[in-house]
Amino acid sequence: MSQLILGAYAQRNTNDHPPAYAPGYKTSVLRSPKNALISIAETLTEVTSPQFSAEQFGPKDNDLILNYAKEGLPIGERIIVHGYVRDQFGRPVKNALLEVWQANASGRYRHPNDQFIGAMDPNFGGCGRMMTDANGYFVFRTIKPGPYPWRNRINEWRPAHIHFSLLADGWAQRLISQFYFEGDTLIDSCPIIKTIPSEEQRRALIALEDKSNFIEADSRCYRFDITLRGRRATYFENDLT
């Protein structure tokens, strides 16, 4: 067979995602469009995306335990998070930029607008980034974030979570989401998680305890895989250009 010619990305399945208007998550009420999205046939604009190189990144960019440590180590549970980024057809997503951010062990964010009473940690920043390798693999190290209260209903609490962002091969794959930790009882009551319509998709955001990859007298480990949209191949007319 000659060189593979790629067509468009498969259509996003809106039933696999939260709707824009989700009244149980109150902020969405005034920040969701009233009109339906307008679906377009993809062009070069949607199938292309910026390219980053590993040389742009520093040696501790994926080590949230050390990348902001000043006087000593941050306080909290030492964990490693790793997994694979694939497309919906199972192909590895290589050289994707994965960025993460989170609260510290108290559930407190290093952000000017966070006034929660939970203590700041002078040795924890809370952001990191990395690129996936040729197998779509990524790994980073951090402190397990604490749950934190927020004002949706007055006694609302987020489960422990890490925010993540992906920039991969096509603009159409651009994705921001959050992952959670196996066994956290707050997962069942979170109105942000409940915006996702199906139980199976809610479960797709839970990182699993990876016991054989714990490091003795050092760190525990969670496994979390991510799936992005995938491109179809073209064997007949190529209408993309």
Place this chain on the structure above:
Amino acid sequence: MNHWNFQELHETPSQTGGPYVHIGLLPQQANIEVFENNFNNQLVQEKTLGERIRLEGQVFDGLGLPLRDVLIEIWQADANGVYPSAADIQGKAVDPNFLGWGRTGADFETGFWSFNTIKPGAVPGRKGTTQAPHIALIIFARGINIGLNTRVYFEDEAEANAQDPVLKGIEWAPRRQTLIAKREEHDGEVVYRFDIRVQGEDETVFLDI
């Protein structure tokens, strides 16, 4: 799994970026110095080709109030309409001094956001058509469950805009103007003003790409 033993994966579901999206994506706006190279809203390098422009505006909610915690990214072609991406199949050389992508956060007080970039060239559309010059733009914020995609076109490209396949594909013709940035000049600088209305009157067209 069905009886053909074929299992396609489901895309990981989206969740809101939340109010502290800056910590991870624009740490300097949250006063965090961790990275040596930080991403920003400057797409123009010294040797970048093309007309320098500033793109700026605000994002408004359903009450007409600016979102002061919104994060915006743009993706665009170079001055000749070539994308700095391995997936561009035009076979034309791309400007080597152009990333084509930038990221910014609205000002915490005023809600203004801006990019310094170049005006993109026209890019091929599907089936031999030509698209009018445009910039792809996505917004993420607290209260937004899935990033909202839109496109920025330019007021002074009226002829090309009239032929653009995506604009023409918007059946409600009056809505097309929500995607046209207004050209202004401030002290010799070319500025395109592009306000985004997430909900209500003159609601911006958002795309399912």
